[in-house]
Amino acid sequence: MTDRDSHHVTPEGATLTRRQGLFDLALTLLLTSLAFALVHLGSSTLVALTFVAAFFWSWIYARHPNLWPLGISHGILAALTYPLVLGDNPLQRF
Numbered sequence: 001m002t003d004r005d006s007h008h009v010t011p012e013g014a015t016l017t018r019r020q021g022l023f024d025l026a027l028t029l030l031l032t033s034l035a036f037a038l039v040h041l042g043s044s045t046l047v048a049l050t051f052v053a054a055f056f057w058s059w060i061y062a063r064h065p066n067l068w069p070l071g072i073s074h075g076i077l078a079a080l081t082y083p084l085v086l087g088d089n090p091l092q093r094f
Contacts, residue, residue: 046081
């Protein structure tokens with residue numbers, strides 16, 4: 001048995017191979033990123049950028065579950081992306 005195929009016991013008591021765990025994590029990251037990107041429908045550019053950012057944020061959250069840095073970075077990226085990439089200022093609408 002290689003190190004990649006070694007079994008790990010989950011808190012629920014089931015065993016997973018490391019490969020299965022990585023597959024589950026990748027699927028979770030993809031689905032989470034897709035859901036977050038779809039919330040930003042209206043601009044294909046924004047959806048694509050959001051998908052990439054959400055994948056990164058989800059990966060970081062899986063390793064270090066803390067929403068504060070993710071929320072702060074989301075705010076900073078939104079403040080930069082709207083005017084610099086999308087040429088829009090949503091605050092002018094109010």
